Amino acid sequence: MIGIYIALTLILSLAIFFLRSRMASHIVVWCFMLLQWALTIFAFNHKYETTLEFFTFDPLGLIFLGILSIVCVPAFYHSYVFFNTRKNIPRERALYFAAMIVLVASLSAAYLSNHIAVTWIFVELTTLSTSALIYHNRNERTLEATWKYVFVCSISITLVFIGILFLTITAQEKGLKEISYQVLVANAALLNPFWLKLAFLFIFTGFTAKAGLVPMYTVGIDAKDKAPGPAGALLASVLVNVGFLGIFRFYEVISNTSIVSWANNILIIGGLLSIFVSAVYILRVKNLKRMLAYSGVEHMGIVMLGIASGGAGYYAAILHLILHSFAKPALFFQVDQIYRIYKSKSIYDIGNYFSYHTPGALVLLLAFFIITAMPPSGMFISEFLIFRAMFESGNIWLLVVILILLTMIIWSLARNIFKMLFIKTVGFREDHITRISPLETISQYALLAIVIYLGFNPPRALVNLIHEVTRNLPQ
Amino acid sequence: MTNTLLIILIISLIYVVGANRLYTYIAIIAFQGVVLFAVTFIELIEISVVNLVFILLETIIFKSIAIPLFLNYVIKRNNLTREAEPYVSNFLSVVVITAIIIGSFLLSNTIHDDHLKSMFFVAALAALFTGLYIIVSRRKIITHVMGFLIIENGVFVLSIAVGSEMPMIVNTGIMLDIFVSVLLLGIFVNRIGDVLKEHDAEQLRQLKD
Numbered sequence: 001m002i003g004i005y006i007a008l009t010l011i012l013s014l015a016i017f018f019l020r021s022r023m024a025s026h027i028v029v030w031c032f033m034l035l036q037w038a039l040t041i042f043a044f045n046h047k048y049e050t051t052l053e054f055f056t057f058d059p060l061g062l063i064f065l066g067i068l069s070i071v072c073v074p075a076f077y078h079s080y081v082f083f084n085t086r087k088n089i090p091r092e093r094a095l096y097f098a099a100m101i102v103l104v105a106s107l108s109a110a111y112l113s114n115h116i117a118v119t120w121i122f123v124e125l126t127t128l129s130t131s132a133l134i135y136h137n138r139n140e141r142t143l144e145a146t147w148k149y150v151f152v153c154s155i156s157i158t159l160v161f162i163g164i165l166f167l168t169i170t171a172q173e174k175g176l177k178e179i180s181y182q183v184l185v186a187n188a189a190l191l192n193p194f195w196l197k198l199a200f201l202f203i204f205t206g207f208t209a210k211a212g213l214v215p216m217y218t219v220g221i222d223a224k225d226k227a228p229g230p231a232g233a234l235l236a237s238v239l240v241n242v243g244f245l246g247i248f249r250f251y252e253v254i255s256n257t258s259i260v261s262w263a264n265n266i267l268i269i270g271g272l273l274s275i276f277v278s279a280v281y282i283l284r285v286k287n288l289k290r291m292l293a294y295s296g297v298e299h300m301g302i303v304m305l306g307i308a309s310g311g312a313g314y315y316a317a318i319l320h321l322i323l324h325s326f327a328k329p330a331l332f333f334q335v336d337q338i339y340r341i342y343k344s345k346s347i348y349d350i351g352n353y354f355s356y357h358t359p360g361a362l363v364l365l366l367a368f369f370i371i372t373a374m375p376p377s378g379m380f381i382s383e384f385l386i387f388r389a390m391f392e393s394g395n396i397w398l399l400v401v402i403l404i405l406l407t408m409i410i411w412s413l414a415r416n417i418f419k420m421l422f423i424k425t426v427g428f429r430e431d432h433i434t435r436i437s438p439l440e441t442i443s444q445y446a447l448l449a450i451v452i453y454l455g456f457n458p459p460r461a462l463v464n465l466i467h468e469v470t471r472n473l474p475q
Numbered sequence: 476m477t478n479t480l481l482i483i484l485i486i487s488l489i490y491v492v493g494a495n496r497l498y499t500y501i502a503i504i505a506f507q508g509v510v511l512f513a514v515t516f517i518e519l520i521e522i523s524v525v526n527l528v529f530i531l532l533e534t535i536i537f538k539s540i541a542i543p544l545f546l547n548y549v550i551k552r553n554n555l556t557r558e559a560e561p562y563v564s565n566f567l568s569v570v571v572i573t574a575i576i577i578g579s580f581l582l583s584n585t586i587h588d589d590h591l592k593s594m595f596f597v598a599a600l601a602a603l604f605t606g607l608y609i610i611v612s613r614r615k616i617i618t619h620v621m622g623f624l625i626i627e628n629g630v631f632v633l634s635i636a637v638g639s640e641m642p643m644i645v646n647t648g649i650m651l652d653i654f655v656s657v658l659l660l661g662i663f664v665n666r667i668g669d670v671l672k673e674h675d676a677e678q679l680r681q682l683k684d
Contacts, residue, residue, distance in 0.1 A: 117647050124651065128658065135666075143666055144679045147616070150662060154623065154655045155610075158630055161651055162603070165630070168637045168644055169591055194586065222682045285684045 001046075002055045002112065005039045009105040017098040020090040025097055029076055032101050039108065040069040056114040056182075059468040063318070064111040064245060067325045068238045070450075072104050074443035078230040078333050081440060085340055092136065096228070099132035103234065110242050115180045116164055119249070120157070123210065123242060127153040130239065133231040134223050145219075145226035152219040156209035160246070163202030170195035184253045185472055193259050200263055203250050204270070211243025212297050213304065214273040224293040225345075229336030232289065233329035236296050241325060244303065251307065255473045267308035272398065274301030279405040282412045288338065288345045291416060292331050295371055298409055299324045305402065306386035313389030314470040319458070320382035323451045324371075327379065330444040331367045334360055337441070338420075340434050347416050351425035359438040361421055363445065368417045370451050372410045378455015477517050481598040481632070484510050485576055488605045491625070492568040497550055497557050500621045501543045507628050508539030511635075518635050519645075526642045533649045534631075537656075542624065545660055549617060552664070560614040568612060575604045595636035602629025616667060616679070620659050627652050 009032070016028040043057040043065055050056045079100065083093055103126055110122035127150065135146040164179075170192040171179050184191075209216035220240075224232045254263055278298035285291045299320065306317030335345070337360050342350045354361040370377035390399045454462070484507060491503040512534040519527060550557070561568060579600040583593040606626030610619045634648040 117644065121647065121650075124654065131658075131662075141681050144682055147662060147667060148679065148682075150658060151619065151623070154659060155607075155626070157655070158623075158626055158651065161648060162599075162630060162633065165633050165637050165644065165648075168641055169588070172637065172641070173588070192588075225682070281684050287684070290684060 001039060001042045002051045002109070005035060006105065006109065008035055009101060013098045013101040013105075016101065017094050020094045022090075025093065029097060029101075032104075033073065033076065036069050036072065036104060036108070040065055043112070050114065054115045054118045054180075055109070055112045057112060058114065059465045060245065060248065060318075061111040061113075063322065063462075063465055063469065064238070064241050065108055067241065067322060068104065068107055068111070071234065071237055071325065071329050071447075072100075074333060074447065075230045075234050075329065076100070077443060078233070078336060078440075079228070082228055082230055082336060085434075095132055096136055096231075099129045100231065100234075103129040103133065103239075107238055107242055111245060114182060115178070116167070116184075116249070117179070119246060120160055120164065123160075123207075123246065124157050126210070126239060126242060127157065130223065130227075130235060133235075134227045136228050136231070137226070142226045145222040149219045149223045152216060153209050156206040156216050158206075159202045160206030163199040163206060163250075166195045166199040166202065167191075170199075181249050181253065185256075188253050188256050191257065193257060196254055196257060197259055197262065200250060200254055200259070200266070204247055204266060207243045207246035208270065209243070210239060211247060212240050212274075212293075212300050213243075213270050214277055214297075214301075217274065217277070217297050221290055221293040221297075224296070224332075225287060225289045229289075229332050229339070232335075233332035236293060236328045236332055237325040240296060240300060241321065244300070244321060248307070252472050260474070264308040264310075267304045268395070268398065271301040271304030271308065272402070274298065274304070275402060275405050275409075279408045279412075282409050286347050288335055288347055288350065288416075288420075289332070291347070291413070292328065292335065295409070295413065296324070296328060298406075299371075302383060302386060302402075305390060305398075306382075309386065309389035309393045309395065310474065311389045311392055312385050313393070314473055315466055316382045316385030316389060318466045318469055319454075320379060320386065322462075323378045323382060323454060326447045326450045326454075327367060327370045327377075330363065330447040331371065333444050334363045334367065334441070337436050338364075340436060342428070347420060349425060349428070350420045351423045351428065353421050356430075356433055357436050359441040360436065363441050363448070364417060365421060366448055367444070368413060370448055372413055376452055378451045378453070381455045477514055477592075478594045480510050480514050480517075481594045484514075484598050484628075484632070485601050488576070488601055488625070489569060489572050492572045492605065492609065493565050495559055495565065497555065497559055497615075497617070498547075500559065500618065501546050504546075504621060504624050504628075505539040505543040507625070508534050508537075508542075511538065511628060511631055514632070515635055522642055526646070530645065530649065533652065537653060538628070542656060542660075545664075546617070546621070549660065549664055555615065555617060559618055562612050562614060568608070571608060572601075572605055575608065576601045579604070591636055595632055599629045599633035599636070602626065602632065605629075617663070620663065623659065624656065627656070 012028050012032050016025055043062055046057050048057060106122045106125035106129065110119050113119045113122060131146050131150045134149055135142050167179060173192060174187065174190045176183055176187060205215060209219060212220045224235050227235055251263065254260055274297050278294040281294045282291055285294060303317045303321050306313040306320060337357065338350060339345060341356055370379060373379040373383045387399060487503050487507055491500060494500060512531060515530050515534060579597045583596040586593065603626055606622045609622030609625065630648060634645050637644065
């Protein structure tokens with residue numbers, strides 16, 4: 001199935017690149033959606049099976065694949081809205097959709113791969129397709145974002161490769177013939193701790209570029225800012241997941257060795273610094289999309305703290321990641337509509353949104369409550385569980401610091417978002433306001449509803465799946 | 476013999492940070508390709524012929540001929556000034572690189588590992604950190620790419636050290652090398668040269684908060 005999927009994806013992306021009529025691109029995108037959902041349904045029905053030697057339908061891969069397939073439906077829909085409301089050059093549109101298809105396919109393959117080198121190859125492919133998406137609007141600022149993204153991601157991916165080499169050194173010593181995750185987890189206790197530590201440092205640092213954590217988060221911010229809204233939604237949710245997946249799969253390997261507490265410290269430092277950086281920048285950021293991107297850095301920091309705390313933290317971290325992947329795209333889709341009304345992403349220029357586009361303003365208000373983890377939001381549950389896990393693991397002072405930083409973040413998000421919703425801006429001309437159909441906000445309400453529902457009443461199957469993800473970790 | 480070659484590689488790192496002209500950088504990168512070819516030839520002689528040919532093509536054809544020609548073309552096409560324009564003085568750079576090399580030696584001395592020859596480890600780490608240092612201490616965008624190529628050479632040394640039993644890893648590394656170099660230089664040739672007037676990292680400062 002994976003083989004068919006990859007082959008058909010290649011054909012479809014080439015087809016959409018060369019057949020540039022509007023009709024053809026619709027048909028190809030529909031075919032791709034069907035293919036993506038066929039793969040997802042097939043994968044859920046064949047749990048733990050291995051195909052093509054390098055791909056296993058394991059629980060974490062299944063969860064992320066499910067999220068991807070759900071999120072990419074509105075992403076493609078909003079991409080069409082994006083092209084209908086802006087200049088629509090067939091060549092650029094073709095490149096955009098081809099890049100989207102390659103991005104979704106390489107993400108799916110990276111989620112499902114069971115070999116560290118194969119994950120690495122597909123993560124590299126996501127860099128390529130993402131750079132095409134960032135450079136969609138051809139100007140100097142997107143060029144700068146693209147160049148920085150490609151350059152820093154190339155360095156990060158090299159660091160991951162060095163980590164894999166260190167891992168290979170110790171695997172060879174112990175006579176392991178291959179380095180699939182399964183073999184590594186089974187033989188983790190044999191491996192040399194020194195090389196494992198070096199490998200973890202390099203792999204963690206390398207994947208932070210995708211996951212949006214300190215040290216390499218910077219290029220991700222530029223990318224989410226400069227990519228078109230619907231593409232930014234994918235970069236802020238499913239692409240972040242692939243970075244987390246890279247870190248988590250390797251964490252699984254070392255979680256049963258003697259260096260796990262050392263690794264936990266690294267995760268705590270990374271998570272704490274991420275939250276700190278995002279608090280500092282959200283206080284002064286003036287660009288709406290960059291503000292949302294920094295909020296993603298904060299949430300990834302919380303997830304890392306959850307993993308490092310152990311116990312209930314594992315479950316809560318995965319749940320938090322799932323909810324975040326549904327909440328963030330809703331906001332990015334909404335930002336695109338805000339941009340159509342105000343022709344600006346600066347918080348200074350946006351105001352009194354309620355009177356111009358009420359359904360959209362309600363989405364913004366609801367999404368604000370959801371990403372700041374206030375009670376109707378499912379993220380309240382997951383964050384609460386993470387804080388409890390931190391408390392139980394004895395990191396009380398750390399928890400105090402985190403809570404202070406989170407308060408700062410919530411305050412600055414509230415200040416900016418309520419300003420945009422209610423306060424009039426000077427000099428905004430009300431006579432030529434773009435009318436936006438309320439139908440375009442349905443997808444955002446649906447995504448936010450998923451977040452609320454999954455937080456309060458997670459289906460039995462999902463809970464079991466998350467518990468299976470964490471089965472290899474020390475309980 | 477391998478150790479001598481690796482030491483030559485390390486010396487070339489000191490030479491490159493002390494250099495002033497872009498063409499010296501290109502020459503050193505080409506020279507490192509030849510050294511890597513020699514190291515591979517000695518070390519990996521027992522692996523299969525197909526893999527050997529693949530690796531030799533990558534080191535000689537790609538690293539020492541194609542990339543330097545390409546860099547030359549980029550410099551000519553975009554009319555870059557021929558100076559490397561570092562932020563710090565060359566003397567200081569040489570001191571920093573010497574410190575990096577000594578640090579790599581000290582670090583590799585703490586490892587007692589029968590499988591890994593420590594000289595490979597030293598050369599790889601030294602090239603990695605030298606490349607990072609060149610990236611942060613030079614002003615031109617093209618020198619950033621050259622720093623990245625030096626990092627890639629370091630990674631290649633490391634992959635030879637571990638790759639004799641796992642040729643798949645070496646091939647993956649080569650794929651990374653070719654893919655990323657083509658991507659980076661491709662963007663450079665097609666876009667940056669046309670859009671930005673001065674090829675200076677100072678110009679990449681518009682995106683900030």
